[in-house]
Amino acid sequence: MSNQYVERGLSAPVNVTWEVTYACNLACVHCLSDSGARRNGELTTEECRKVIDAMAANKVFQFSIGGGEPFVRSDFMDLMDYAHEKGIVTCISTNGTMIDDEIARRLAHNLVYIQVSLDGARPQSNDAIRGRGSFRKALRGLECLKKRDIEVSINTVLTRLSILELDALADLAASLGAKFRVSRFRPSGRGKRSWGHLNVSRKQMLSFSDWLSDHMSVSTGDSFFSVTHEDRKSLGLNMCGACKLTCCVSPLGEVYPCAFLQENEFLAGKLPEEAFAPVWMNSPVFQSFRELEIRSCESCDRFELCHGGCPAIAYHTQKRLGLPDPGCLANCVSPKMPLSGVA
């Protein structure tokens, strides 16, 4: 990773996480954005098109689309078509339950990646997290995508429950011709309430790290770097990309450092009322985030692997930035940290 160029600051994000709605047909217990009902003030179709125009004008390469459930928006496919017309790649995170043959047909585009969330390899385990019937519906959606040869990943949030089925989930993904990706659980949104009983223990985190090293094809998302071994460091970012490579736009058009830091104190601007470039380049929130240093980690021999880990997890568990990621495997974090589930 060419950290030297990234740390100096890029002219625009490479990738923008865009949560297009809070509306969702499921109610997952770990939802990062506490989604459910549509909220007042969500961007209209025309406002969304302006967001796409702004990102295209700034040469943003990719949208990571999430929510809520994006397909709940009736204009969603039209918006994706518009983004593709502008040359922007879209990686769509979905619960998969609304994908049918017609949607799969429209998604068969060379600028589209799809990521379907599953949190268990069986209906019982998945539906305990994501709601009754969600496993069966997601599988049906995955089959529709497979028929169209659309590039798909199955994404699982690492929890005390899902960690028990990683092998089965990897097998399920392989049987569907999908890649497998495991994301860290973060205590934002409804995840704040389920963190205590769902977050993995330190022993499980170590076990997962070993599992990853035996499953090199499994990707781990944006900043799962701090729990991986040396031999995986080339497989992903070795630093937090927030405000350097990426940022987040909420369903209301608010701009934040990342999807897991949608808190008032991190609000950097609002689209489409404000121009995006000044928000990205000059907002005090983004500038201070770029200068964030995890000083207590700098002497650690793993520092070059993780650069202190995920600031969002540190923030949500310790209520301020600049502290180490409590999921660190080097035991550099005091065991007195207010973490649930630490063995």
Next chain:
Amino acid sequence: MESAGSIRSRPNTRFPAPWVGNRSESKAMRSNFVYRLAGGVQVRREEFGLLFYDYRGPRLHFLPSKDLVDVQFFDGQKTHSELIESICAEHDWPKGLVSDKVNQILELLKTKGLIHEQSVC
């Protein structure tokens, strides 16, 4: 987002992209070639040079070329020799040295599958 192979550089105040190469490689380059981005590849200008995004991966490629080669060159509208001439004219740099540097950049980008070359003859 997976990060990608960095293109490393050493400080050089005159030429921003000091890749190691030789003149024989340079001569092998065809002056009437044009260059276009490979499918799924996009590029934009950054302070350090060019930032390539490759949909396959996706991967990022950082090219610390400063302002030696502009993104428009990869539209295929300007030939290799036209590029060299325009750089020499703009910066008053020796043609042989410019040609070497540009050729090294193009070879690197071709090797990484980021661009295709095509003869205009």
